[in-house]
Amino acid sequence: MYEQIASNKRKSFFLILFFLCLIFGLAWLFGQLTDWGPYGLILAVVIAVAMTFGSYYSSDKIVLAISRAKPVEKKDYPYLYNVVEGLAIAAGLPKPRCYIIDDTAPNAFASGRNPKNSVIVVTKGLLEKLNRAELEGVIAHEMAHIKNYDILVQTLAVVMVGVVALLSDWILRSFLWGGGRRRSGSKSGGNVGAIIVVVGLILAVFSPLIAQLIRLAVSRKREFLADANGAFLTRYPPGLASALKKLAADKEPLEAANKATAHLYIVNPLKDIKGTVNKLFSTHPPIEERVAALEKM
């Protein structure tokens, strides 16, 4: 357990370092292309440092915003709060804040930079479709992620790697499909457009590497470990096993999830239809294997 925590903190450090270099490089490139000279370099340093600090302190808020999660009060969701508080006691952790996503697809994730600043997010569908023992299993799994500091690595990975991946996605798409109706009125359009194309192509080249990084940071072993630790908290593995079966059987995709945040969730929220594209991003081990591991306990 303590080894796990140390390794997660180490990984987070390298992730931050990598991100620092990447942002610095991009800003420098931008400076070079726009003839800003030394100011470009200063700008690069400022942007890199600001974004790094920003992502450490507010990546959880960014993730919550991306996922359209809303904070909820105890009086509105006493059931959820009771379960979360109970498992926080079991794990000996401070109580995480609770957030809800207004979506009927059942799923959940945890985020934050340490146990003191942690959140647990569930969808409305999860509360409706699971019984108490199953919900406890899911929350215990998330609590294990919090205790192991998995949340720090996972959340940083979303913001840092996700920003780059999504940017390249977006640029490539606008490059591929936006070609016919490019704006012709703007004066600086040509220059900026060229830069975007260059940056976009660089990012596009880096994208597979980035995807690989997500998978490295969020190894599948981590999910098994959180399942085992979660089961240890509830002392009732069948609860989580039956919850996982229900979540796997539910074919509804979660709208607020995307490629960058998919690995956060307890089961893959994208529900990959005949999956080819998403298989590249397969950050979750097959549910059957997880259920089998739980049933062996």
Add this chain to the structure above:
Amino acid sequence: MGIALIVVIAIVAFMIIFVIGVYNGLITLRNRCDNAWAQVDVQLRRRYDLIPNLVETVKGYAKHEREVFQKVTEARAKAIDAGTVKEQGEAENMLSGALKSLFAVVENYPDLKANQNFLMLQEELAGTEGKIAYARQFYNDNVMKFNLKQQVFPSNIIANMFNFNEKEYFEIEEPEARRPVEVKF
């Protein structure tokens, strides 16, 4: 002569450092147990606070079930007065039994079962009972670590030297569906 003296001093220094280390470890574990027990206590108190409200709400619908109400009230008073951890466990078992018969009575009153206030109290009680179970589990885990340290060699010598006492486990009956299971890694 000189070397022998140095060796003796080194051994004594090592032993003192070792004793300090084990002693501090024991103190840490004992504080963790106390802290864990405080968590249990908070949740037990929460349950005692909920019970009068619950009894009043049920009374509004089922006036004639005096026996059950009395049983619950008595069991609650006994649990509040319980001294040692063992007594507390026994009193909690009785209280849980009394509450079970109260909820069995409720089954006969469909109006009551649909009452919003009652449903809220029922959820609160279920939630609190879950928290008691988890707080108890956390406490017992800590007690196990503390007791183990006092039993194994060589820390048992130091524990004896400073009169550490083993703590009692907080034992209450497990509901049928929640028997502990062995978790292997």
